[in-house]
Amino acid sequence: MYTDIKTILEHANKNHYAVLAASAFNMELARGLIGGADQMDAPLIILVGQAQMTKHARPEIFVPMVKTLAEETRVPVAMILDHGRDWEKITWAYRMGFSSIMIDASAYGFEENVARTKKVVELCHPQGLAVEGELGHVGQAATLDGCDTALYTKPEEAVRFVAETGVDSLAIACGTAHGNYPKGFVPTLNFDVIRQVKAATGMPLALHGGSGSGDDNIRKAVEAGINKVNIATEIFNSCRDHAKICLEKNPDLDYMSLMMEVEAACQEAVKHFISLTGSAGRGKDFAPKYSFCHGISKIDTGVGE
Numbered sequence: 062m063y064t065d066i067k068t069i070l071e072h073a074n075k076n077h078y079a080v081l082a083a084s085a086f087n088m089e090l091a092r093g094l095i096g097g098a099d100q101m102d103a104p105l106i107i108l109v110g111q112a113q114m115t116k117h118a119r120p121e122i123f124v125p126m127v128k129t130l131a132e133e134t135r136v137p138v139a140m141i142l143d144h145g146r147d148w149e150k151i152t153w154a155y156r157m158g159f160s161s162i163m164i165d166a167s168a169y170g171f172e173e174n175v176a177r178t179k180k181v182v183e184l185c186h187p188q189g190l191a192v193e194g195e196l197g198h199v200g201q202a203a204t205l206d207g208c209d210t211a212l213y214t215k216p217e218e219a220v221r222f223v224a225e226t227g228v229d230s231l232a233i234a235c236g237t238a239h240g241n242y243p244k245g246f247v248p249t250l251n252f253d254v255i256r257q258v259k260a261a262t263g264m265p266l267a268l269h270g271g272s273g274s275g276d277d278n279i280r281k282a283v284e285a286g287i288n289k290v291n292i293a294t295e296i297f298n299s300c301r302d303h304a305k306i307c308l309e310k311n312p313d314l315d316y317m318s319l320m321m322e323v324e325a326a327c328q329e330a331v332k333h334f335i336s337l338t339g340s341a342g343r344g345k346d347f348a349p350k351y352s353f354c355h356g357i358s359k360i361d362t363g364v365g366e
């Protein structure tokens with residue numbers, strides 16, 4: 062079932078669990094993610110980064126494919142433009158059928174962040190698209206931006222940001238960062254930031270840069286109030302490493318078999334991360350918004366004819 066992040070995250074927030082949000086830019090990743098979610102009976106959010114959409118997974122091709130795959134499973138699947146920064150890219154994703162948009166104006170000051178985020182909310186909400194904003198700033202793992210506590214989300218600012226923008230979910234900064242950390246480094250998360258922002262706003266909260274955080278940190282972040290765990294790099298690494306193993310075993314492996322192996326590796330990685338979020342088995346809680354049967358069940362065959 063194809064849906065938006067608001068539908069998924071409101072349920073997660075109310076029932077104190079998180080949903081896996083994982084990146085995809087080709088068929089193998091999309092099918093691996095949705096297949097894993099289907100097997101775990103878990104809601105799923107598919108992330109497509111602005112650069113991924115622009116350089117490779119053009120929405121004219123990618124959105125219909127994800128929608129087709131989503132409609133083949135009963136679990137809810139949302140698709141969000143991840144870290145949308147440019148207005149023309151955001152409106153491109155909007156026109157092409159993304160169900161949700163993340164606007165990341167976190168590099169700007171508070172007022173400019175509010176103004177840019179609000180503009181996207183005003184575009185999306187009338188058409189039923191959900192919007193995520195970012196307050197505080199989740200930087201890059203390679204430069205250890207997650208250690209910079211000055212970038213962390215401040216609860217009192219979060220209250221104002223949510224009220225002034227009308228976002229449906231909020232990405233917060235509390236110690237994680239995007240990409241691969243230096244070898245052997247495990248980030249220290251400030252769970253109090255999560256608890257305090259949750260207590261102040263009551264909003265669905267997103268943890269970006271989940272890759273490399275360690276299973277224990279992800280579980281604790283969910284306990285503290287995270288409802289959306291973004292993972293890209295770690296699943297990509299699993300796919301790449303499995304492809305390397307396959308080619309080491311058989312350098313002449315045909316290309317289609319290699320792609321099928323990659324999809325299977327993606328599916329296994331997804332199932333692992335779903336198991337950390339508490340979303341396994343939640344798919345059955347979601348009913349389709351519309352059904353053909355609902356439409357025909359109201360025919361009145363009696364009185365007055």
Ligand SMILES: [Zn+2]
Nearest residue numbers: 239269270291
């Ligand atoms: Zn992110």
